[in-house]
Amino acid sequence: MPAAAPAPPSDRRAQRHAGTRSQILAAAADLVRSEGLASLSMRDLGARVGMRAQSVYGYFPSKHAIYDALFQQGAEAFLAAMSAPTSSEAAEPHERLMASAQRFFTFCVSDPVRYQLLFLHTIPGFVPSPEAYEPAVAALALTSTAFAEAGITDPDALDLATAVLAGLTSQQLANDPGGDRWARLVDRAVLMLLTDFAPHVLTAPPTITDRKATR
Amino acid sequence: MPAAAPAPPSDRRAQRHAGTRSQILAAAADLVRSEGLASLSMRDLGARVGMRAQSVYGYFPSKHAIYDALFQQGAEAFLAAMSAPTSSEAAEPHERLMASAQRFFTFCVSDPVRYQLLFLHTIPGFVPSPEAYEPAVAALALTSTAFAEAGITDPDALDLATAVLAGLTSQQLANDPGGDRWARLVDRAVLMLLTDFAPHVLTAPPTITDRKATR
């Protein structure tokens, strides 16, 4: 049963096609990392994989489709990074939240261009497709669950926390790229947030009854 | 004694020249606001002021020079916004800090493109000149002074505060443009910050001796 799309009829060809496609995508990721997100051109991309620009259209219908695939790839990496198992599964809720914050920060700072693509909206005509966006939504839902498990029910808490983390990363990237001027402040910021909207998580001894009692 | 630059010799002409220059700059500001920062073109800009693109080069040597002028204009507006007198000069230090935070947030959110130009580094080859950058430095120094006046000497405090404010604005602009989802959280965020690194400012009665005693 061959695919309905313009994909080749045979499975062998389909595999080859998919292989070249992901090869192009990897080259695109390389290119934007070194040249900047806005400087991606079909010419350069084709040259990077040994093709002329026109041949790339056999794999992606448009440049925006490439951005969309990059976005999805980034969103999946984001979900994977945020889903990574904690060192100790029995860790306290607030420890898990601090670990999450560190993961978020590290993920963002490790690839500024990916950060720009995922979290800033800087490419003039580009809007990610729902499919590409979906993993990012899942990652946020994950964080929301972690908050609930820590007994944090204030609906504003998540917004404030994401803002603080986004601010730390954006300042680090814009004003001290490669340094640690804001990286050093992540733990302190999380403690500050927890103190503000979940003091019981910090002050109470780590017993289950205590956690319930302070709610 | 005529100017050495390609400016006209007579004062009348120089005034006319400067007038057209600022007219072009205003048109450029309009254009980037409506079309996006990266979409500025000399053709469109010329058309906006009733010229051909080539004639604009009589006023700005390059497109980057226009970006630089826009940057300087934005930085001066930023300094002006942050220097605006508080409603009551006798206000408490922490009230002044909260007012500053609100001013910063409002300034950023009121003009997303200007924010992008000033605080994100998104135009491929553009680096603002020291002259253009200078007012922004002055504005930060102003904030630093305000912190000192509130008795906050922790060197990390300013970095953390700017990060939190930057995060609130960036989330507001990216995820709820025109709304108030993060705007509502500004006061709470400032209180949280103050509680963390200057609790004495909040808890102590507003007397001078008290302020000194808690240091």
Add this chain to the structure above:
DNA sequence: GTCTATAATCTGATAGAC
């Protein structure tokens, strides 16, 4: 599948006439 050829358009910038 990849190529050549090319459409159609946009870019910043310069030279020189008026």
Add this chain to the structure above:
DNA sequence: GTCTATCAGATTATAGAC
């Protein structure tokens, strides 16, 4: 000061040969 003319190139994308 502004124009015409033009350079020298970039861009995305399509049509059709091989």
